[in-house]
Amino acid sequence: MGLRRHSRPRSTASRYRTAALEQLWRAPTAQRDLTDHALPVRRDAHRTPPLVVLTEAMGMAVPAWAVLAAREQPVALPTAVLAALVWAGVRTVRGRWASGPPRTAAGAAEVLGDWLVFVGLLAVAWAAAGHAVDPTAALVSAAPGAVVAAAMTSLLRRRARATHRRPALRVLVVGDASGVETVTRALDSRTQREGYAVVAAVSVGAAEPEHELPVTGRLGADGADDDVSTVLSGAYAYDVDLVLVAPGPLLSGDRLRRLGWGVHDGGMALCVLSALTGIAAARVRPESVAGMTLLHVAPPLRRGPETALKTVLDRSGAVCGLLLLAPLLLAVALGVRLSSRGPVFHRQIRHGRHDRPFTMWKFRTMVVDAESRKAELTVFNEGAGPLFKIRRDPRVTAIGRMLRRTSIDELPQLFNVLRGDMSLVGPRPPLPEEAADYDDRERRRLAVRPGLTGLWQVSGRSDLSWKESVSLDLWYVDNWSLATDMNLLARTVRAVTDGRGAY
Template structure:
């Protein structure tokens, strides 16, 4: 069963199936949804194989345009810079660099449509390509004995990187890119419910489950349309049922949740048919909470293995994080000195008590330290907390209230803008905290942690973090812990830079701050 395609004259499936695109193209899509009735495609054996043309993917017209953009975006500026710098053979050198650039980008998969979770067009992806380009060109110059000035050569390549980053950003802002991928989920009912529930519970990914195809008689409970169903055992119409369901709901990605009824041979046959039909295929792994950058696939003895790299605890990135923390904190304290003075005066005049609030928190490896904040509560707030324990709105060890009566008028404004946290730059400068990381907990909170929650203390606490940009205090305790644990295991400098950028948007939004 190397190829299956739904014939144009087939009217046995859901309404609209004949007009469904085969295969997917970059053009506009028909968003009409088929009537929700369980459908099984006719058995493949009943179809006329001789008259079916083979499904072929049409080439994406954006691919040559992107390659041409890279070629000219690096070649033309490089030629101008080399010529202005009186370098030998500027045209030949620029043309060679442009060809190598497009070759590197092609080799690294920038001209193929990856899964939306892959950041091929992200700035750090283009930067990696650019560094690879410099390495290749350095080897070529050494072998040919070229007389180019290295500094001028590197400067000549910078515009090409800028063009690639801008082109990638433009691609991500296209309506089709922002819409993400429409996903058909295939698997046993329990796996379907889990996969659809997780996909639909969060919005920080580009996948949207539009329909499911259960394997076996059990009915899924995920509330998603069920346009088709396949038998518990292998059947000739497996592929045609999945293809028909995908086309009827305009899905361009099939996500398979493995189980006992989807064995190796059945999954392989399904992959053949889906790829022939122009659909992408993903197989759900039981591995969760691990960033893609930490996973490396390998094959051994006919098995597909996933190597999981350990979290970053030492090495170049850890050292760089420390340097960025200290330098960023020092620059922040200098730049924000006028803000510190203005806020200090406002706090002092608004209510009796000190300007700063000092509190013992637990840091890296559960070591205590003194954390600084601008005071946002009345002076005797700690003694009043016991009387408010009964109205704690958090189900975990953390205490929080939307309308805490201890917060002063100026304190509400400081909390909404997170300005009250700025004195923690002193803690970052001292090394007690980092710019990015889990929030530092109180000792009494840590005393109630279980083993899973204690892992939050495996890294330095941060001034901002993943849960602060994902809802702040509106999140439940378990959601907060899950986000912090993801960061503890998967942080990188690229992640930190992204979270710092998202923090600005979260602060200006103000939601979840109380």
């Protein structure tokens, strides 16, 4: 039942991509000589510019000298020079300036870790020097250097991502109709950012996939000798980089194993879809037992040191945010008060962790009688699921439209974070009527504190469908970590600046 055509040779470019994938995943494959096809590497593209190194060193030395001199410390200049050298040494030893593709860890978390190591080394030097410098002054003088380093790290990450940006991997999906649908729908989702493009499919069984994909061949219900030739013919015809197999009742066990042998022997990279969904790779540990591959899944973080540290960071972040943004908050409050009749703040009952109601604060962005006019606008509702949203809501004031687009109207929720009702990062807090309509799956969103920002905000906000929003929140509930929170806070800045999906 395979295609009646000869398998054409792979192109040189596709062989490069396949070799890179196999090296990344360490997939078992036939031995091939790739010595004559070395991938070109743009070394200068990801080398850390000397100006960045100098900027970080000066960013540590100059503020340190200024603070220590202002505090009349006796060795201000030597201490500042020593601090710059130690900081440069810490960054170098920990590989922050090494060449290579962009890493995925949050830049702010990296800098914080380096700074703590740096402070520890300075404490040793301070003790060895006989307490020549006031330790409080030394800590204060070292703080601006970390801020400069975080800014430089962010710039390097953007530059590295732009340099290493590659076209999406061309994927051939092999599976029954439901498996092909699942993979194609997930990889075509607006929230998917991994760079996979499904270009064709090989169907298993008689059912036809609903998705409009080229079907290059069909595998019968029972294993056949032409399984491998059918898959490889489709892979070569569409010059794919990866064969992604979605196992099912008709494609499992020995048949799947033999297909894997043939795909690898044909020079293709292979990936097998797991039945586990919504689980971060960091929570999964593979183990081989009695010839079986077992996947150990760690439970979600609900208690322990990391959750306690998240609470501390939430409260301290809320305090710092309120202090730093106090002038902006006062200006916005005055603008809301003078632009339209009504109170400055809008208070709403929302449901938080374990379905407990709390009062959430926002700047008022609508007219005073907005709630009473909601019923007459129901026919214009553009919100997904139980959400009520209208892109051009006539109840929104002029200044309210600007506040919503920039998300400044959400800033009073820092008071909710300070009180412990909310977190800086988490799922969107639902209204009582929304929570009342939750099914068991959706109610799991209430297992953690709701957040000021979250995956839903950095992935499209109101442009997302209800199913996409729920899936993102559930992923966060089960897989959150401090590194994830740091990454989402950084992405929130970009999302707010962009303004898409905010209305």
